[in-house]
Amino acid sequence: MAENQRILVCAGTGCASSGALPIIDILKEEIKRQGLEETVKVVGTGCQGFCEKGPTLVIEPQHILYTRVTKEDVQEIISQELIKGERVERLLLIDQTTQKPVSLMSDINFFSKQHRIVLHNCGVIDPQKITDYTERDGYKGIQKALKEMSPEEVMEEVKKSGLRGRGGAGFPTGLKWGFCRQTPSDKKYIICNADEGDPGAFMDRSVLEGDPHSVIEGMLIGAYAIGADEGYVYCRAEYPLAIKHLEIAIKQAEEAGYLGDNILGSGFSFRLNVFAGAGAFVCGEETALMASIEGKRGMPRVRPPFPAVSGLWGKPTNINNVETWSNIPHILRNGAEWYTQFGTEKSKGTKIFALTGKVNNTGLVEVPMGTTLREIIFDIGDGIQGGKKFKAVQIGGPSGGCLPEDMLDLAVDYDTLTQAGAMVGSGGLVIMDETTCMVDIARYFLNFSKKESCGKCTPCREGTTRMYEILDRITKGEGKEEDLDTLENLAYTIKETSLCGLGQFAPSPILATLKYFRHEYEAHIHDHKCPAHNCTALLSYTIDTEKCKMCSLCAKNCPTNCISGDKKTNTPYVIDEDKCIKCGTCMEKCKFGAISRA
């Protein structure tokens, strides 16, 4: 049995909801009972990134990964893995290419092909212990800044690193800091945007849950460079664990003298508050976010004035995303030059993506900017589920766009994706296979945008609803000849006249699907067919009398009793199209493949 083992059990939101917390308790109890406490430590960590396979746990120092662990597995893990040093095979990940179990994280593409800077501590340390953070060089960045560098030098370092905002737009961070620094004022604020409203994105939550001190340290460094003495973390209330870990971290940082007055004897003071937002996508927009902190309705306002000039309570304010802040300590500690080795010419460093959809490995992946979509989807993601064919990837959530197969070799960076009609956005990557209807996908995202529109400006408030209605009609087979023109005109008007980014980018899913998958729209409108066989209203089920053995299984299972036929009288089985609700049960039940869908 190896000495100094650590069992890192993921206690992030994903794994906690699939039962990780009792596992930690039982593990601790059992290890104590068996007298192993001296050699084995159990650590509840933040998200390890592989939530869909959760609860996950990692045995250190070997880095053995166990997935879908239940509390019933604890005994076996102890007796087999800890005591005998042998793997519990049934809990190992199955490599989809080789169909063999893999145990070492270094052999699992999902982990080995990532490059973790921001996620460096996530899933590895106990986020509720400041010592876990400081042992891994935590707070060295702010120490260096306060002791060896002037605020201007810190800002220059960030500028040199080429770091761009991870909140979506990719604005150069150092430049932004400079604007706020330049505005004269007796009071300045900095804000961490942890609203994370994109459906499917959860990197900010994971960073706050798994490594909250890195965000605090990043903000400290930013405040020093900008000349701010107070900060807010605006975190959606649906992230209770992130808020809890952040609050614990703030308290510990205060006790350790990293937050408060005269930090580390430098004369620099900084206070940090947590604000729980009520969870509207639009509150992630910076001006709406600040209105929300001020107690007003979360509605964007026109810019200028930009927050750097007039932000929270009218004071110069600098706002950055969680992931942006979390990059800062690494840049300070290791230097801008070190940072610039990752990424492309204009997009430096790494980016965390939330990989979801029809891909084998889903979860959080951090890769250098410039990694191709193919590497992310087929190497890290291990390809498409069920051996199906890749169709498209939606990048950037409801503000982004779908890219087709022939764009898989695009390097993922801000400028390339924007040019292609998608965007890095918050980093959502939804993988779609041949069974996904692209009109339906556009409809799904428009449904989101129309519900989240704040209602302030006409094009977004009224227009998103109309775009949704047109798409909905098309998926129901009620599309009209002129719909595509109407849709396109509406999309461009909304894009060009909306007040904030929500409206300006709400049409992107439509524009991208119209660009790359126009034929699917046309098939719905002209032929009343859904090529992906997804849109229920456009399906039709038929029984092939040649193949039908008149077993009557379909008729017995049809919920609307719309299949008739009789073996005795040799009446063939047929489906009454008017009554059929297209549930697909008959096709599933037929053992002879006599029923087909078109």
Added chain:
Amino acid sequence: MEWLTLTIDGREVSVPKGTTVLDACRMNNIPIPTLCHAPELTSAGACRLCVVQIEGMRNLPPSCVTQAAQGMKVETQNPKVRQARKTILELLVANHPLDCMTCQKMGDCSLAEYAYDYGVTGEIYQGEKRCLPIDDSNPFILRDPNKCILCGKCIKACTEIQGKSILDFSFRGFDTQVGPAFNLPYKESDCDFCGSCVSVCPVGALTEKQMVGKGRPWEVSKVQTTCPFCGVGCNFDLNVKDGKVIGVTSNPEAPVNGKALCVKGRFGMDMIYSDNRVTTPLIRKNGELVPADWDEALDLVASKLGEIKKTYGPNSIAALSSAHCTNEENYLMQKFMRAVIGTNNIDHCART
């Protein structure tokens, strides 16, 4: 003052620094449609109807909140701009009851006017339409939320002119509404019924209830006058049809008050035709008030005052004057008391 030169629709114009593109256009008689802009309110830039194209700028910026800059090249009428405005109007009309025939606002409605200008048909977008209850809870303001285009001007008027903040947005997206907190009827809110919100509403969502059915804007002649109710001296327009005052509307040029009025000035003018109005002096004779002419009444007052002063001295007389009177009238009252009667016993209803 620093001046800027910019080009609008190929024409060079000069405006003072700090002018918006919208104002630069209006100073030069270049028409721009606006729904959420009002000179007396802070700009929201919300309706997006005032968009223009500006060389080097992303998208189509709204002119009402874009500052004019030296060398700027603005296009206000090119096909792209007009198409965008038309689409915005189509969107508004698609969610609007087309009740123009019976609507009190017809003839003075910005939406109807622009829809006409831009050839809006209202047929392109067929879908969901609001169907919200009309607020008929009070005698002054009629609110039809289905006609509201959510420009937000009433909200700003209530906050910035009246200082009450009764109104705000509620709900989100397509379901957004404007009204008092919790969508209560006006009557159950803390509303002062100053009607400032009504005065800025560009459509028929907020109308003066008293005027409904009494006259169309084009049948009405507007007569500027000074409010008789108090000494503030607000100016407004009497709306007169066939020699009869049917109501009051703000006159934006009013020197004292601009568009602001109080409930009495805006909604109290129906007192003109009240049966209870005292229209001649009354003298109590044998315990009963009997109409008299002015000479008789004035003679009576003069002789009585003279008698009392002679018998009991000037300090036995006091005068109380009214906020209904003008400053000049109040001045005369105190002058009369001090110089003619010889007492300082004067007071005024608005003193407390």
